[in-house]
Amino acid sequence: MTLNAKFTAQLEERLDQLRAEGVYKRLNHLDSPQDARVIMEGRGEVLILSSNNYLGLANQREVVNAGKLALDKFGAGTGSVRFICGTFTVHRELEAELARLVGTEASLSYVSAWNANEGLTATIVEQGDFVVSDALNHASIIDSMRLAKAIGKCETAVYKHSDMDDLREKLAGAKDARRRVIWTDGVFSMEGSIARLPEILDIAREHDAIVAVDDSHATGVLGATGRGTPEHFGVVGEVDxxxxxxxxxxxxxAGGFVAGSTALCDMLTQRSRPQLFSNALPPTVAASALASVRYLQAHPERVIRLRDNANYFRAAITEAGFAPLPGETPIVPIIIGETATAMKMSDMLLEEGVFVTGFGFPVVPQGEARIRCQVSASHSRDDLDEAIAAFKAVGKKVGLIK
Ligand SMILES: Cc1ncc(COP(=O)(O)O)c(C=O)c1O
Structure with a gap:
């Protein structure tokens, strides 16, 4: 066997640089389901404030059982992409339920939201179109736009985060474009802030634009019954x-979806490349997701509990002397500044039994490294109090609070 030794040496050198910059990511191994607490290999049980398991459904009996039953009924895999022989009845049921949840005519599932986003822009735009994106949109949206532009399908621009004047200006500059598209996250994952959706919709009407919202951190989270950012603002049915x-x-x-008109989902089925050239969502995963949606619809109190927990944690961490970014979502970021300090603080919190992740450049801007706390409906008040105590102890040690 002859591996290219120069290539390996170059990779090792680059990895050493990442270590020196303090941005090297260590993979933590969990040995239990995601819940309020997890078993971390070699460490025992720790409280987790790092998970997107906002409603605590990852280990919900009904959700887990649905996956097991689907494994028996449908087997392990799809053996194909959707349009060949990879579409199972459970995909259709899931897509109908997701459309009902978010208030659209139809939906189409993907193996990830990354794939859903990646394939979207190039599928819905044609040469001469213009796509404008919030500066803090998720990487999958950025890549989706880059791809559409690289193949000559559209021009693109970025507006300052949640700056509606800048958005108007960018759209006005593209008034001769064949069509205009506005792309925004519903909830911005590193800030925990919510897009100014009603204003974006007004601006879209003024400029005859289409609005695409990535609601990954809002589905099941925002709105009285967890239907997402449109429900939060009372505009269900108004987002393209x-x-x-x-x-x-x-x-x-795992998995993701696009929801909108029947025509949109049909066009994605025909043309979206991750849909055409990558295997369908495994039926077990589709069945668990379907059970999750049904659970959410039957248990809106989970959403209320999540909101109560988020409000409680935000108030308590502020009371403890920290200054989290203001907001009303379960994402509570605490800005630390230097990447190395945020990473160190995350390590120290783990020593105190709290698993919470530090984020530095390039995931967030230089000098704005942070500890991002994510609250779940699965946390009890005791769990949250324990986390606050750990934050106080570590915050004092690193001189962040008195
Ligand atoms: C806003 C946003 N969009 C898309 C994704 C990708 O989701 P998935 O893990 O389903 O690919 C994420 C995940 O981090 C996200 O935060």
């Missing part, structure tokens, strides 16, 4: 395209 994940509040397994 909604994309979201099945890998966060909806059970956390």
């Amino acid at each position: 395209v909604i994309t979201s994940t099945l890998g966060k509040a909806l059970g956390g397994a």
Whole structure:
């Protein structure tokens, strides 16, 4: 066997640089289901504030059982992409239920929200179109736009985060484009802030634009019954395209979807490349996601509990002397500054039994490294109090609070 030794040496050198910059990511191994607490290999049980398991459905009996039953009924895999022989009845049931949940005519599932987003832009735009994106949109949206632009399908621009004047300006500059598309996250994952959706919709009407919202951190989270950012603002049914994940509040397994008109979903079935050239969502995962949606619809109190927990944690961490970014979502980021300090603090919190992740450049801007706390409906008040005590102890040690 002759491996290219130069290539390996170059990779090792680059990895050493990442270590020196303090941005090297260590993989933590869990040895239990995702819940309020997890068993971390070599460490025993720790409280987790790092998970997107917002509603605590990842280990919900009904959700887990649905996957087991589907394994028996449908087997392990799809053996194909959707349009060949990879579409099972459970995909159709899931897609109908997801459309009902987010308030659209139809939906189409993907193996991840990344794939759903990646394939979207190039499928819905034609040469001469213009796509504009919030500066803090998720990487999958950025890549989707880059791809559409690279193949000559559209021009693109970025507006300052949640700056509606800048959005108007960018759209006005593209008034001769064949069509205009506005892309935004519903909830911005590193800030925990919510898109100004009603204003975006007004601006879209003024400029004859289409609105696409990635609601990955809002589905199951925002709105009285967890229907997402449109429900939060009372504009269900007014967003042209909604994309979201099945890998966060909806059970956390995997998968994503696009929701909108029947024509949109049909066009994605015909033309979206991740849909055409990658195997369908495994039936077990589709069945667990379907059970999650049904559980959410039958248990709106989970959403209320999540909101109560988030409000409680935000108030308590502020009371403890920290200054989290303001907001009303279960994402509570605490800005630390330097990446190395955020990473160190995350390590120290783990020593105190709290698993919470530090994020640095390039995931967030230089100098704005942070500890991102994510609250779940699965946390008890005792869990949250324990986390606050750990934050106080570590915050004092690193001189962040008195
Ligand atoms: C806003 C947003 N969109 C898309 C994704 C990708 O989701 P998935 O894990 O389903 O690919 C994420 C995940 O981090 C996200 O935060």
